[in-house]
Amino acid sequence: MWQVNELFENREYYLRRFNKKQYLETFEEYEKAFHSFDALCRKHYEEHGDIELLCGEVAQAVCLYVSECASGQLFKNARQEAEWQEQMNLFVVTYLFPAILECRNDYYKQLVKALEKQWAQTFKGYKIKAATFETINSGFQKKAFGLF
Numbered sequence: 001m002w003q004v005n006e007l008f009e010n011r012e013y014y015l016r017r018f019n020k021k022q023y024l025e026t027f028e029e030y031e032k033a034f035h036s037f038d039a040l041c042r043k044h045y046e047e048h049g050d051i052e053l054l055c056g057e058v059a060q061a062v063c064l065y066v067s068e069c070a071s072g073q074l075f076k077n078a079r080q081e082a083e084w085q086e087q088m089n090l091f092v093v094t095y096l097f098p099a100i101l102e103c104r105n106d107y108y109k110q111l112v113k114a115l116e117k118q119w120a121q122t123f124k125g126y127k128i129k130a131a132t133f134e135t136i137n138s139g140f141q142k143k144a145f146g147l148f
Contacts, residue, residue, distance in 0.1 A: 002058060004065040007037055011091050018094055020140040027098065027133055034099040042105065051107045058111060059118035062096075067122060089128050092119070097130035 010033075017026040045054050066088055075081040097115070100108050112130040120127045 002040065002061040003037060004061050006033065007062070007096055008065065008069070008091070009033070011087075014095050015087060015091055018090070023094075023137055023140065027095065027137075030095045031099050031102060034096075038099075038103055038105075041107070041111075045105075045107060051110050054107060055111045055114035056118075059114040062092075062115060063118045063122040085123060085126060089123075089126055093128050093131065094136055097128075098133040098136060101130060101132050 014026055014030055017023065041054060041058060044057075045051065048054065069088075070081070070084065073081070073084060075084065092115075097112055100112055100115075116128060116130060
């Protein structure tokens with residue numbers, strides 16, 4: 001129902017372009033792709049009116065999808081698996097969370113919190129926190145001006 005796979009299509013492309021010069025353009029591309037998923041969320045919310053149910057279902061669907069992706073990988077060792085998980089974490093933090101936060105709908109804050117909580121439960125030892133596009137992008141600016 002949730003078509004979570006659409007959120008992760010072209011993940012490697014987006015991560016390759018996560019840099020000062022390309023992040024703005026790439027994030028805008030991701031936002032356009034994210035809109036169909038957001039439309040599903042809005043429709044579910046309008047039909048059921050239950051923010052907690054919506055957020056819980058989406059968080060579970062996202063984490064289940066990532067878990068299934070991990071199961072389908074042929075990791076040679078634990079280090080390779082950890083690197084793959086770190087890439088998934090980075091993608092969620094730099095593209096998925098900011099896209100959700102840009103929606104500014106009735107449930108965006110709760111959805112991010114539900115995803116953070118479910119992620120920590122599903123992927124033991126990996127706690128991720130949401131940030132806005134502006135916060136992430138400004139990190140490039142600070143680093144460029146020598147503030148770090």
